[in-house]
Amino acid sequence: MRRQPAPAGHGRCADGSPPGSVLCPNRPHDRTARTTREPENPNTSNDPNDPDERAAAEMTAEREITAPVDLCLPDGRLNPAAVGWTRRPLHRANLRGWGRVKRWEYWGIVTPSHIVGLVASSLDYAGLHGVYVLDRADGRELSEDVVTPLARGVRMPERSGTGTASARGGPVTVEFVQRPAGTTLSAVAPGFRLEAEVPRPPGHESLGVVVPWSPRRFQYTVKDLGRPVRGLLTLGSRTFVIDESDSFAVLDHGRGKWPYAVRWNWAAGCGPGRAVQLGGRWTDGTGSTENALFVDGRLHKISDELVWEYDRADWLRPWRITGPRVDAGFHPFHVRTARTNLGVVASETHQCFGRFTGRAQADDGSWVDLDGLTGWAEEARNRW
Structure with missing residues (x-):
């Protein structure tokens, strides 16, 4: 992996903001870029008299x-x-109550030939689970999603890394069996079958964060990046071998009590010996962030809020994600758009798959090259 020393003042504007940031007055910006930076957290009331906010x-x-x-x-x-x-x-x-509780397990797998997404979730009043596959050679997609009333057939353990998370309904079944040594992923859908093992290397670290909007609204998330993965992916009559020498898996584990309307950005990129996890918008103003750099499996926590710039009119244009310890570019090669509209419940997600450039700063002040990391960056808007 490539690490660079951090010369004083390198990559800074006169006011101390990073180049490419909307705060940097010395660098012209593409007028078509849209920034998601907002002065207030859109997921809270921002009322100083609200006792929960205080x-x-x-x-x-x-x-x-x-x-x-x-x-x-x-x-x-x-x-x-x-x-x-x-x-x-x-x-x-140990969540209690009903109606605002959200629980989910999402596994993303990247191989040289395919990108796979598996999700099992409970929103209390509904369960949402499904599978997704992108053929990286020709851009063809396979997607199968199921909504089950009252989250019937969904099991979600209280802890990440132990127990079994599963969802069954309609033509789709997903199951994640978690053990100390790793996780077994199984999923079946029309024209799709996956059986994979995701070992947990000794000393491997993940990022767990609690985001507090208020005492009644909060989220616990675990982002576990760069896990080796091996197994078999079957699409129709063809079976593809997933080899851990050139494939990786990413876990997004979520448990919390959410506001009705929420927006977020999420990016994850992995490569040999390096991974980067970046989030934004939904954490703004809470004092918590889900940003981290991973070097040889070790976590370097990044506690800064980041500036996200991208074009909502053209998702395939390059993205920029910047902060005091992050200067990252993201270059999409495919965009997946998913929409659900059930009236009071609706979601819209634009998940772009691509490659990262740039760098991020480790705890010792050195800069780690992000060039060549593969993964995704997304914007999600939910009413749930």
Whole structure:
């Protein structure tokens, strides 16, 4: 992996902002680029008189958690001791109540020939699960999604890394069996079958974060990047071997109580010995971020809010994601658009697959090259 020293002032504008940032006055911007930077968090009331908002504001200092902790208090509110970040899953998502609780497991797999997405989720009033495959050679997609009322047939464990998460309904079944040594992924849909093993290398670290909008609205997420994966992918009559020498898997584990309307950005890129995890918009103003660099499996936490620039009129144009420790470009080669509209429940996601350029700063101040990392960057808008 390529690491570069950090010369004083390198990559900075006169006001200290990174080049390419909307805050940098010295660099002209493409007028067609759209930035998602907003002065306030769109997922909270921003009312200083709201007692929940005042309480949340007291819980915003990022700190590393090193011992097991419950996500919720006995009354179902956010446990202040749970707010922070971890290098391995330590939170128990002891969620209570019904109606605003969201639970999901998403696995993304990237191979030289295909990109695969598997999801199992419970939104309390509905279950959403499905499979997605992109053929990287010709751009053909296979997608099969199922909605089950009241999340029937969905199982979600309280902890990441242990227990079985599964969803069954209609023609689609997905199952993720989690053990200390790794996870077994199984999925079946019309014209699709996947059987894969995702080992957990010794010492491998993941990013766990609790995002506090208020004591009643909060999210626990685990982003686990760059996991080796091996197995078989069957599409119709053809079977493809997934070889861990040139493939990787990414986990997005989510448990929380969400606002009705929310927007987010997420980017993840992996390559040999390096991975980058970036998020935005939904965490703005909470004091928590889901940003990290991984070098040889070790987590380097990035606690800055980032500026995201991309063109919503042309998702295949290059993206820029910048901050004091991140100067990343993303160059899409395919965009997946997914829309659901069930009236009061609706979602729209633009997930772009592509390659990263740029660099990110490690904890020791050195800069790590992101060039060649493969993955995705997305915008999601949900009413749920």
